[in-house]
Amino acid sequence: MQTDISLKTLTTFGIAQQARYYTAVSNLSELLEALDFARQRQMPYFLLGGGSNILFTRDFPGLIIHMAIGGIQAQPEAEGQVLVRAGAGENWHQFVCWCLERGYYGLENLSLIPGTVGASPMQNIGAYGVEVKDHFAYLEALEVHTGEVHRFDAEACAFGYRESVFKKALKGRYIILEVAFQLHTQPKLRMDYGDIAATVEQLAAGAPPSPELVAQAVIQIRQSKLPDPAQIGNAGSFFKNPIVPEEQYHRLALRHPNMPHYPAAGGIKIPAGWLIEQAGFKGLTKGQVGVHARQALVLVNYGDARGEEVLALSEEIMQVVQERFGILLEREVNIL
Structure with a gap:
């Protein structure tokens, strides 16, 4: 201690x-x-x-x-399936690489996401058309009050967009110890989101697409858009992409015909980064804090920022976006 x-x-x-x-x-x-x-x-x-x-x-x-609970184990199953279990303290990106090196596929689109395995189901991390829930088998978690270990399947986790039961109804009641994923030994590529397909084609140089190339493409795209925390302090995407009712989207589209949008459960998803950029915050600097010049979704610490300064900037962004678009952004980052 x-x-x-x-x-x-x-x-x-x-x-x-x-x-x-x-x-x-x-x-x-x-x-x-x-x-x-x-x-x-x-x-x-x-x-x-x-x-x-x-x-x-x-x-x-x-x-x-x-x-810091570690350890990874793989258990082959029938019909090209493999169950891979990992301790909650394992680094997420290193875990994805471990799976790829052994020919266990499904998580390649989630390469280079920061954090640990244990945090991945808590907020149902996702990127480039894939979410943890798509390959989730179960997790084991400690019930803090009783000291008992319980197993949760996907239904019990109540996954949503960057959500799970552990962020709301069961917040603070359980501690995730281990997560198990159902992966494949035969590739099932997802390249229909963002610039994945074009980047894979560029990297492949005539070779057939593969999960390894998808992972390389994701890494290249993320590195081109997101700052490295080792170089400049940040927590990645600070806000969730809002999902609005279709009627609200259509009203907004009349005033902003070039507004990007995607179908989503419960309505239409609008990129928070676009809203923040349109509100004039992209590249803005205020003292030691700011909004990243290449990705408006990322708030940054330029050196010696205080947490209160970052929080204040996020509140200003939320206020201006709501005034301009009628959309209240929700923070993805936990505030203490």
Whole structure:
């Protein structure tokens, strides 16, 4: 157990807040001990994975529990299926690469997404036409109150767009320990989203498309659009892409005929980055914070920003977008 630890290097935003206590846990026993430590002292605790989806706006007065439960196992099944299980603390991108190297396909479109395996079902991460729910088998999670481990299938997780039961109804009640994915040994490529097909064709140089080329394309596209947290502090996409009713979309389309849009469950999805750019924020800098010049969906820390400054900029963006388009953006990043 460590005390008064800086969170600057433990989060991708690089905000220099501190935690009163900090510990890393690599198995269930250590996790239970950490929870007991916090319980005995009646202090709050927070589970930290890759630190890529969190913004600390103040020092944390309790215990930061860094999830480091690792391990990957694969179990071949019938008809070209394979069940791959991974500890919640495994790095997500490294896990995707591990699967690709062994010919287990399905997650290649999710390459280079920051964070850990355990966080992936919590917010149903997705990119380029694929979401975690598309290849999810089950997860095992610790019920904090009872100390019992429960298994959740896809239905029990109640997946939605960047949502799951663990972000709402069961928030704070369970800690994800392990996630299992149903993958394929035969490629089933998804290249119909964004620039994937064109980038794969360019990379292939006449060779047939493959999951490995799809992964390379995704990595190249993401690196061209998104800043590297090692170079400039950020948490990736700060806002969710809003889904609006069809009637609202049609009214907006009359005034903005070039507005990009995509069909989605419950209505029409409009890219939040486009809304933010149209509102005049793309490339904006305010002191040590700003909106990235290549991707308006990304808020950045240019060096020594405080969490409150990032939060204030996000609130200003939300206000202006709502005034101009009648759409209230929702943050994807967790605020503490």
